[in-house]
Amino acid sequence: MLMRLAGGRIIDPAHGVDGQVRDLYVRDGRIIDAPEDAATAQSIDVSGRIVMAGAIDLHTHIGGGKVNLARLLLPEDHRRSRDPRSELTRSSCGHAAPGTLSTGYHYAQMGYTACFEPAMLPINARQTHLELGDTPIVDKGCYAMLGNDDFFLRMLAGKQPQSRINDYVAWVMDCTQSIAIKVVNPGGISAFKFNQRRLDVDELHTHYRVTPRQVLQALTRAVHELGVPHGLHVHGCNLGVPGNVDTTLATMDAAEGLPIHLTHIQFHSYGTEGDRKFSSGAARIAEAINARSNVSADVGQIMFGQTVTASGDNMMQYRNADLGSPRKAVIMDIECDAGCGVVPFRYRDQSFVNALQWAIGLEIFLSVHDPWRIFLTTDHPNGAPFTTYPHLIRLLTDRPFRNDMFEKINPDARAASILGSLQREYSLYEIAIMTRAGPARTLGLSDRGHLAAGAAADIVVYRDDADRERMFTTPEYVFKDGELVVRDGKLVKITAGNVHTVKPEYDRSIQTDLEDYFERYQTTSAVGFRISRDELCECGSGLIVHDCRKAVR
């Protein structure tokens, strides 16, 4: 079937299009050039509307073991936000850690068509894919967590050649159907198992005698040399610790010019100035990002209210557990692979620390010049649930509104922040870069995040409402692979999404090493570790394999 979206204002930063009025044609789930049989198209009048590609969240904890622990931990939060069964949809619930059904529904209703789970433990990959298979409508992808697994740390300590480390990284990506590699507190999750409670960039892991810097170097090189499109995705050391801005700058430098993505950088941008020894490091962080073209970041903005933090970083989550609200926490060591920690948090606008965290996130957004290298996230649910994105977009695009909000926060935090003096307002074009074109480009999703012929028809149509929060909360139309799934904020069709991966080439003889290792030390077999394409379909998702860059050997 041929469809025409007629007369919309197209915002497609991947092709430099900013508000040009143009018809879009869709056939068989793809955007096409104006065809010869254009007259036969079913036409939808979107004149005066803003048309963008479907939004892409490149860092959102939506599935896998720790998310399910968060769900289990918070029935009180879930009771407050329940989605009823309807003719079309099923019952599900959850505000901070929603069920997969609610997750898919609410993302689609906001015009998101792809979500990336950034912390898949390789050993937990099967459950993650099962959960993502039950997350309707949106596409998904996973970043495999490495850098705290004993196989890798033994390779590093044993001074194995980089090429062999690359083979291992690629083997993990292949077996677990992932699209990128993430490292969380490099070496620190493992060090915590040896009762180390801190590990800074150049501190030694007491057992392996390696440093986080070495972990970062080996993994940034591996990702680069394998041609994985997205640079190493890094949750650095010292999350949440005042003074960690120095750690974060050292982490950037550990990449030695290779591509590196610093995730939820807000949590890593804290100084120690002022009476309370807690201050904004945003200016230094933004300056560093601006000066280093190899560095990208997502913000991990916090928003005020109840949420839950779910992280692989159990070393830091253990430290923060006493700050949780309600006061309960899950801390877990996992299978010589990694760990996880779940701590509920309630961020309060009258708390000095929380209010300054909020301001720091916004300062970073507004001080990084290149919107292609900074991404809009709340690190769902760690900074706030993803449903707060429209509010965040209004904060970025509407300075008077932002300043009104700024006036309401803790006065000491206000005095400690330069936010009120920042003039910048993001344009819709820049928002489209941060939420569509940028994530697609960094992840290597060649057919997503743009509106040229050949792209998947993941398309969102918005009313141009001066209240950007309202505009981005309720798009008029959302199309997923050419099918209308949301109309005026209401779901009209439930579809199943795909999983996006890349498949770097590698020397498959590494499998033998892994079989030996699993046999000797693990409690399952390396053979069972592999998730085949068929099994992924059984989990509920189709598989889309994207191209790697040319490998560097």
Add this chain to the structure above:
Amino acid sequence: MRDGMLRPDFARPDTTSDAPWGPTVGRGYNRCMLPNPKQPSAAAATSHTCPFCGLLCDDVVVAPSGSGAVNVSERGCELSRAGFARQSAPGRDAPRVNGSEASFQQAVSAAARILDRAVQPLIGGLATDVAGMRAAVELADRCGAVLDHANSPAKFRNLLAFQDRGGITTTLAEVRNRADVLVIVGTDAVSRFPRFFERIAAPGGTLFGLKDSERRSIFVGSKPPPDAPGRSDWIPCDRAELPDVLGALAALAAGVRLDATQAGSVPIARLHEVSDAMRSARYGVLVWAAADLDFPHAELTVHAMQHMLATLSRTTRFSGLPLGGNEADLTADAVLLWQVGFPFRTSFASGRADYDPYLFDARRLLARHEVDALLWISTLSDVPVPAPADASGGPPLIPPLILLAGPNAAQSERAAVFFPVATPGIDHAGHLVRTDKVLTLRLTATRPSERASCARILRAICEELHGC
């Protein structure tokens, strides 16, 4: 940090003796050191994941015979041998409606009619794989049913404590490679999880130089089984005394001085020894099986154990390892949680998900006759349908029963509709969640089978429903 952590022999990776690289070691370790040497190349072709307890051992070798029977030929335990043998027994393969053989479609229609007519259906048992549970959740949502698992009385001992305070836990491979002190409370572990100590033993060496002989296992309650690792101690006591004993131990671990000389029948001096051993552990693990904590308000004992772990974790590493997962209880719970956001004892009657650990307890609902249809799922063994005594002292009253169980299920004659159901991991592939919740294992079929899976039956019923 204790001095021991910095001992060079423990602290440094041993890159000469057991690393899978380096010039001195090629492939092929001294596998004869292992009690059950697996051979990956051969095992890949023939090993199966055994679904009959929460350990989900993936190295069990089964040998199908011509008649469809499946026998465990290697590495089976008594549960796996019995489980596979039960599936092998011949049985009637046709569904039945009111005791008479019926076609699949007739049975599906009859089941849908019962659910359509019911004011408050209950879907219980829930011993099924991921696909079966996915279908059960969807069906429950469609017909406004309550979901509860056969094992939930045990599971809630952990869950109530977890939802109140969280917990510190670990997984099998961590235990295998790191645990120098194991404290096993109220269980011998092996009665319900026969290969537990075998699975965490590392006779060929661990990643960090720890040897099995250097481990210490302390049993509080049950008698140590012969394969308990390392030096084992036994603090005998009755299960009913565990709340007192664990309460006292948690206090000692927190450095509280106790005036009492006994906790239950256990001298406090002995608990001092245990608490000292726990505090000096490098990587301690507290093991319990909720199913064995069968005394009132055992959730408070789990709470005390987690409190003790929190205290110990201030200075060393000490984690819990709750054993569970039998009859797929963790699998069913995980699926309900991820799809809906709530665990068992969730009702869809109001058109939204409602979770209440008291109101939606299947046994309570049945005992109080608050449900008027029961769909019972038991795909792994024959979990009996609960038949609670009538409150007035009369015979048990069970609502119209739709039963999905093995072909020889004891209660099949009583069911209004009976479906002989396939067993995941024997008749079809599937997924189950292991005891430590982190591993989801792939099950494979071990024989050709025409028997309908739980997922297929439930989806068919769902499609037949009229009202919703």
